[in-house]
Amino acid sequence: MKYFILKTLGFTIFLLLFLEIIIRILHFYNDVPLRMIDDYGNEKWVPFQEGYFYTGTKKETVSKYRINNFGFNSTLNYSFNHSDTTKIGLFGDSYIEGFNQDVDQSIGIKIMNKIPIICYEFGFSGYDFASIIHLIETNESKFKVLDRIYIYLNNSDFNRSTYTISNHQKERTNTLISTIYRNFKFLMFLNHNGYIKTIKEKFRFHSKNIDKPNYKIHNINQLINNSHIDWSKVIFIIDSSEIDSLIIQKLNSLAKVLDITNIFSKSKYKTNFGYDKHWNNHGRSLISDFIIRNENNYIQY
Amino acid sequence: MLFNSFDFLFFLPTVFILYWFVCNRNLKYQNLLLLISSYIFYGYWDWRFLGLILLSTIVDYFVGLKIFNNAKKNTAKKWLILSIFFNLGLLGFFKYFNFFIDSWVDLMTGMGFPITYTWTLNIILPVGISFYTFQTMSYSLDIYNKKLKPTKDFFGFAAFVSFFPQLVAGPIERASNLLPQILHKRTFNYDQAIIGMRLILWGLFKKIVVADSLAPIVNDIFAHYDQYNGGILLLGAICFGFQIYGDFSGYSDIAIGVAKLFGIHLMTNFNFPYFSRNIGEFWRRWHISLSTWFRDYLYIPLGGSKVSIPIALRNVFIIFLVSGFWHGANWTFIAWGFYHAALFIPSFLNKKNRKYITTNTDHFFPDYKELINIITTFLLVTIGWVFFRADNISIAIDIIKKIILNFDFSIYHHPENRRMIDYIFAVSIMLTVEYILHKKHKIITYFNKYQYLRYSLYASLVFAIFIASSEHKDVSFIYFQF
Structure with missing residues (x-):
């Protein structure tokens, strides 16, 4: 028995080493950029990082990213200059961030290639409505130049009534923890493929209210009551097939709402990767065309 | 609880440590621990069915x-009948009640007496009911046939009935094999434990890397069978053949492996069935615990083959039809059983059904005749899987018709846009390893000799499991529904 346990432990150590080496050799991990929390408490990427991101468990897609001077994935460095050119801001989570696609094929670039405007992209994995409101409010002076603010939201973005930086967010921006994490590629592999999340969820308490529309509407009310955003500039982008109608009504009462459901459901081609629910190149083209059609209502050529 | 879940990853070492380090001095405590663990294992799915x-x-x-x-033989027989009635009644109510009612309504409607009001119930099928009822029946039957003496140790007996590694999907153990092991003190055997660990790893590979990965392809092709040509439908049937084998034999391997960790030897359930050279050999290698159960408790009592030819043919049909029906309350399973009986009968009449009793280990690669026999048997079995997988018989017939009449080589795109080559690679690895084991090739001795070569192979399997498992987490086993 003693020998069996020792041998099992020995094999476990060998296994960890083997997996670490093979994951490094085959590059089955992501060069996820370093995170930071800025002076206003916004979580962002540390500026000026470049690398490759893979999508799919078997590296089905490899894409290039570039973090700009403002901490977001974009080929543009943001200057927020006052000029006559129309400027729009695109806010959202990983769907807007677009690590799954080369950065020079981002939604913003696709828009700018077709119409003469400047598109600032503020997508960040894990951003919800509270994070976006906080980002806009704390950068009010810079974002004044934006003519319109597009916010992409989905059903899971309304689970908070106030914005706070969680311990988890603090931990992952901590240099020491981050360095340790980055040096264990097997750990990065486990994290990227959802194993760590699965284990965490086993021990996490879930609020029973989290899926109730009224709970989400309460959160939206709390967030907008405490904000000073100019809602006339805001345009929400949603998929009505995935958001409760009561929430859509609430968003409609606040600002203009654009629904992408039809353009996606009528598409002849797949709009996501299949093995990953994020939009593929075609999906991004549909979104950018959708925004362009809306912008054409405002722009005078 | 699923073998391929995180919960089991914590559950197994905990029970193992308690079993060998805390309860090891007393057999009663060990059996009580097995019983409690088994009930927790089963209760994880739905405690009400405990x-x-x-x-x-x-x-x-x-x-x-x-x-x-x-x-008195007569009184003993009455008690035996009570046991059979109770267990089959349990099975009949939970598994077949709605099927019988629906079939009755269909029959009456077909005869011109439509029934508008039906008495079907919204019954949940308890996981593994077909397995444990057969296991407990074997206990009563073995006592009746004087092959076994009953035990007075209730907890030991309860641990035998609910022994968690094989509770929900077999192997269906005979009381005469498992019960004595439960009732006698077990000692830890290092070699058996190592074999057990290997079986668990290989079972997980077959389940996660092969079966679960093929599931989206199979589901897509069978769901949209009307949109695909015969070539792709054949691909779907072949993929299902590998899926069900990976799933079920994977489960059996894990169950046998886990049992070995607790010092218990379970019977072999699969013996490389896809390398069979005729249908008779296939049935000696596929789901062995069920086919031998029916052989011993149904076929032989009916007279087996030592009767007149018409009676023997009847017996063959009965055993195949019952075997099909055991799998589920659907005519597709009965058709599957009938199809296999029809395949088996010619070799049975020619007395060739026991032609291939042993594996030919003289040469590694099969000669052309052996190869043709293996491929033919595999294709015939694959056509049978269409009945097993299709939602109803008319769909199964449509699929088979298209495979024969509308065959075309065309490219199939994975429903999740994944690379098809990965799945061909996974199945090839499974077949290669199993073929080497089947032929007992000398390469096995190299692996036994060089530890780092062996460890690297194990670690590669773990890596493949990690990769495949992140695509489809905690997928249930197909045979849980039976």
């Missing part, structure tokens, strides 16, 4: 004693 296992345990425990204590 009552059924307990009831089945109590009934057969007392029936076993009654059969043994009654010297």
Whole structure:
């Protein structure tokens, strides 16, 4: 028995080493950029990082990213200059961030290639409505130049009534923890493929209210009551097939709402990767065309 | 609880440590631990159905004693009938009630007497009911046939009925094999434990890397069978063949491996069936615990093959039809059983059904005749899987028609846009390893000799499991529904 346990432990150590080496050799991990929390408490990427991101468990897609001077994935460095050119801001989570696609094929670039405007992209994995409101409010002076603010939201973005930086967010921006994490590629592999999340969820308490529309509407009310955003500039982008109608009504009462459901459901081609629910190149083209059609209502050529 | 879940990853080492380090001095404590662990394992799915296992345990425990204590054959027989009625009644109610009602309504409607009001119930099928009811029945039958003496140790008997590695999907153990092991002190055997660990790893590979990965392809092709040509439908049937083999034999390997960790030897359930050279050999290698159960408790009591040819043919049909029906309350399973009976009959009449009893290990690669036999048997079995997988018989017939009449080589795109080559690679690895084991090739000795070569292979399998598992987490086993 003693020998069996020792041998099992020995094999476990060998296994960890083997997996670490093979994951490094085959590059089955992501060069996820370093995170930071800025002076206003916004979580962002540390500026000026470049690398490759893979999508799919078997590296089905490899894409290039570039973090700009403002901490977001974009080929543009943001200057927020006052000029006559129309400027729009695109806010959202990983769907807007677009690590799954080369950065020079981002939604913003696709828009700018077709119409003469400047598109600032503020997508960040894990951003919800509270994070976006906080980002806009704390950068009010810079974002004044934006003519319109597009916010992409989905059903899971309304689970908070106030914005706070969680311990988890603090931990992952901590240099020491981050360095340790980055040096264990097997750990990065486990994290990227959802194993760590699965284990965490086993021990996490879930609020029973989290899926109730009224709970989400309460959160939206709390967030907008405490904000000073100019809602006339805001345009929400949603998929009505995935958001409760009561929430859509609430968003409609606040600002203009654009629904992408039809353009996606009528598409002849797949709009996501299949093995990953994020939009593929075609999906991004549909979104950018959708925004362009809306912008054409405002722009005078 | 699933073998391929995180919960089991914590559950197994905990039970193992308690079993060998805390309860090891007392057999009763060990059995009690096995019983409690088994109930937790089963209760994880739905604790309400634990009552059924307990009831089945109590009934057969007392029936076993009654059969043994009654010297009169007639009275003993009555007790045996009670056990059979109870277990089959349990199975009939939970598994077949709605099927019988629906079939009755269809029959009456077909005869011109439409029935508008039906009495079907919204019944949940308890996981593994077909397995543990057969296991408890074997206990009463073995006592009746004087092959076994009943036990008075209730907890030991309850641990035998609910032994968690094989509770929900077999192997269906005979009381004469498993019960004595439960009732006698076990000692830890290093070699057996290592074999057990290897079986667990290989079972997980077959389940996660092969079966679960092929599932989206199979589901897509069978769901949209009307949109695909015969070539792709054949691909779907072949993929299902590998899926069900990976799933079920993977489960059996894990179950046997886990049992070995607890010092218990379970019977082999699969013996490389896809390398069979005729249907008779296939059935000696596929789901062995079920086919031998039916052989011993149904086929032989009916007279087996040592009767007139018409009666023997009847017996063959009965055993195949019942075997099909055991799998589920659907005519597709009966058709599957009938199809296999029809395949088996010619070799049975020519007395060639026992032609291939042993594996030919003289040469590694098969000669052309052996190869043709293996491929033909595999294709025939694959056509049978269409009945097994299709939602109803008319769909199964449509699919087979298209495979024969509308065959075309065309490219199939994975429903999740994944690379198809990855799945071909996974299946090839499974077949290569199993073929080497099947032929007992000398390469096995190299692996036994060089530890780092062996460890690297194991670690590669773990890596493949990690990769495949992140695509489809905690996928249930197909045979849980039976």
